[in-house]
Amino acid sequence: xxxxxxxxLGFGASGQKPGSHGHSHSxxxxxHTHGVVDATIVTTSRGIWAIKWSFxxxxxxxxxxxxxxxxxxxxxxxxxxxxxxxxxxxxIPLWVAFRLVRRRPTxxxxxxxxxxxxxxxxxxxxxxxxxxxxxxxxxxxxLLHPQPITLLGWVAVAGLVGFVGNEAVAVLRxxxxxxxxxxALIADGYHARVDGLTSLxxxxxxxxxWLGFPLADPIIGILIxxxxxxxxxQSARSVLTRMLDGVEPxxxxxxxxxxxxxxxxxRLSDVRVRWLGHRMYVQATVHVDAGLTVAQADEIRxxxxxxxxxxxxxxxxxxxxxxAGSGDTAEAAAQHHHAPEPFRFxxxxxxxxxxxxxxxxxxxxxxxxxxxxxxxxxxVGIERQGGVTETHPLLAVTGVPGRFQSTAAPAEPHEFxxxxxxxxxxxxxxxxxxxxxxxxxxx
Numbered sequence: 001x002x003x004x005x006x007x008x009l010g011f012g013a014s015g016q017k018p019g020s021h022g023h024s025h026s027x028x029x030x031x032h033t034h035g036v037v038d039a040t041i042v043t044t045s046r047g048i049w050a051i052k053w054s055f056x057x058x059x060x061x062x063x064x065x066x067x068x069x070x071x072x073x074x075x076x077x078x079x080x081x082x083x084x085x086x087x088x089x090x091x092i093p094l095w096v097a098f099r100l101v102r103r104r105p106t107x108x109x110x111x112x113x114x115x116x117x118x119x120x121x122x123x124x125x126x127x128x129x130x131x132x133x134x135x136x137x138x139x140x141x142x143l144l145h146p147q148p149i150t151l152l153g154w155v156a157v158a159g160l161v162g163f164v165g166n167e168a169v170a171v172l173r174x175x176x177x178x179x180x181x182x183x184a185l186i187a188d189g190y191h192a193r194v195d196g197l198t199s200l201x202x203x204x205x206x207x208x209x210w211l212g213f214p215l216a217d218p219i220i221g222i223l224i225x226x227x228x229x230x231x232x233x234q235s236a237r238s239v240l241t242r243m244l245d246g247v248e249p250x251x252x253x254x255x256x257x258x259x260x261x262x263x264x265x266x267r268l269s270d271v272r273v274r275w276l277g278h279r280m281y282v283q284a285t286v287h288v289d290a291g292l293t294v295a296q297a298d299e300i301r302x303x304x305x306x307x308x309x310x311x312x313x314x315x316x317x318x319x320x321x322x323x324a325g326s327g328d329t330a331e332a333a334a335q336h337h338h339a340p341e342p343f344r345f346x347x348x349x350x351x352x353x354x355x356x357x358x359x360x361x362x363x364x365x366x367x368x369x370x371x372x373x374x375x376x377x378x379x380v381g382i383e384r385q386g387g388v389t390e391t392h393p394l395l396a397v398t399g400v401p402g403r404f405q406s407t408a409a410p411a412e413p414h415e416f417x418x419x420x421x422x423x424x425x426x427x428x429x430x431x432x433x434x435x436x437x438x439x440x441x442x443x
Contacts, residue, residue, distance in 0.1 A: 047098045047185055050176040051091045054169045054192070058088035061165030068158040072151040076202050076221065079138040080162050083195045086131045087166065090188050093120040114276035121187055121239035125232060128191045132228035135198060139221030146214045149206065156206045162199030166192045181279070187235035194231050198224050245274040251312065255282055256360045258311040262303040264288055264296070267360055270321075282308055283319040297322045340415065340435035349422045349429050350376060352402070356410060356435075365406040367394050367420070372402030377423040380406070382416045 062084040069078045097120035100113040149155060173189030201220040208216020241247075251273050259268040265286055272283040288300055301320050308318055342355035352369040367378050382390040390411060394404035410416075420431045 046176055047180055048095060050172050050185065051095045051098065054173055054188075055088055055091040055095075057165050057169050057172075058084050058091075058192070061162055062088060064161055065158045068151070068154050072149060072155050074149045074151075074155045074202075074206075076138070076142065076149075076205050076218075077155050077158055079135060079221070080159065080195075080199050080202050082134060083131050083198055084162060084166065086127055086134075087169070087188075087192050087195050090124045090127050090191065093123045094185060094188060096120065111276055114279060115243070118239060118243045118275075121235070122243070124188050124191065125236045125239060128187075128194075128228065128235060129232050131191075131195070132225055132232060135221060135228060136225040139218045139225055141218075142221065143215060143218035146218075149209055152206045152210050156203045159199045159202035159206065162202065163196045166196030166199060170196060187239060190231050190235060194224075194228050197227065242275040247273045247275060247280070251280075253361065254311050255284065255308060258307040259284075259286070259304060261307045261311075262300060264292070264300040265304065269360070271360075280312060281319070282312065283321075285321045288322060343420070343433040343435065345420070345431050345433070347422065347429050347431060349373065349424055349427060354380070354420055354433075359405075363409040365392050365394065365410055367404040369402040369404075373424065375424055378404050379421045380410075380418060381421065382410060382418045384411075384416070 062081055065077060065081040065084065068074070069081055094117075097117040100116045103113055105112045170189045170193035173185050173192060175189075177185030177189055198221075201224045204220050205216055205218075208214070208220075252271050255271050255273060256268050259265050265288060267287050268284050269287065270283070270285040274281050284304075286300065286304060288297055292300075301322055304320055305318050340356065342353045344353045345351065350369045350373045351371075352367060354365065354367045356363055357366045365380055367380075369376070378394040380392045380394060382392070384390055392406040392408065392410065394406055397403040397405050415436050417432070417434050420433065422429045422431070
């Protein structure tokens with residue numbers, strides 16, 4: 001029962017984010033259906049459906065509140081009604097965006113109109129910001145100039161109506177937005193949820209006035225204003241990241257992980273991922289054995305395409321370039337393998353080698369202890385110009401005893417004075433070393 005409730009609220013399986021493992025690796029059927037209806041149109045229709053019903057619910061909610069505003073003269077309820085009207089109007093840019101997304105690509109817009117959805121998200125963020133400014137103004141004005149409120153019971157009921165209406169819309173938008181991976185629709189859903197809290201503030205304000213504390217309403221209104229500004233920041237960051245072709249950090253790792261499930265792939269390189277509306281596009285170079293036939297390479301390409309669609313549910317298109325060889329050719333070495341000579345050491349705590357290596361995620365610092373040492377920690381500090389120390393903690397690699405690796409690449413140039421710090425059971429060693437790039441790779 002709890003699982004079903006969470007799923008209905010948008011926090012269950014239907015709300016999984018791209019890059020999460022919502023599948024098994026048994027190699028069986030993963031539930032994909034490949035019908036004649038384009039998946040983008042199906043999900044877009046779902047988004048339009050959510051927008052229409054959101055508009056209807058909020059319009060009815062605002063109309064009911066407006067009747068009480070006229071009868072009671074409540075400024076707080078008037079501000080809440082304005083919020084609900086603003087929330088209803090956000091349906092307009094989303095509806096326009098989803099309608100445009102359904103259009104086919106043209107010679108001018110060869111990728112279609114998916115970016116219009118992100119533009120709608122920006123407009124929604126601005127509407128949220130405007131409502132926050134209105135809420136703040138009304139709260140401060142009521143704090144400085146308190147006004148009497150009549151029909152307190154009806155004002156409280158209208159506030160509850162506003163909360164119920166906004167929460168219903170929030171659940172609908174967030175749930176559908178997560179299903180179709182629409183950042184704009186999710187942002188709009190959180191906006192509706194915050195407006196629901198604003199409606200509860202009206203109830204709390206009416207209760208405070210009834211108890212003889214008339215400043216309760218504006219004080220709570222100010223707190224809600226800060227909450228709205230928090231939602232503005234959260235929504236703006238999400239929408240702007242997608243507009244700038246940014247993706248969640250785990251998505252690239254998930255693409256590389258998908259390649260590991262396809263027999264014949266030696267490694268993936270040049271992995272690029274971007275959002276286009278609520279659909280994702282992947283580009284990658286696949287390195288295979290040079291002795292494969294064209295048919296075998298095409299089969300591997302098709303296998304990767306299937307694996308990616310399994311691991312990355314919002315995937316719309318994949319551009320895969322097959323390259324013979326693992327990438328460790330002389331040309332690849334000239335481009336990537338310009339790391340300095342490894343630092344080999346033998347100390348009372350451990351013996352091993354520290355080097356800069358290429359990984360599917362890029363260059364990393366890798367420490368290998370020979371033999372492995374239990375309970376040891378390691379960190380590398382690189383001394384840069386200006387007295388700045390670039391620090392890289394080395395984390396244990398799962399399944400490989402004695403191996404540690406950084407989570408980020410050391411900055412260029414790879415020529416520096418540095419130190420390796422080892423810690424074990426209160427004992428600490430700091431080993432100084434220097435790395436120098438080959439003569440033909442100086443920056």
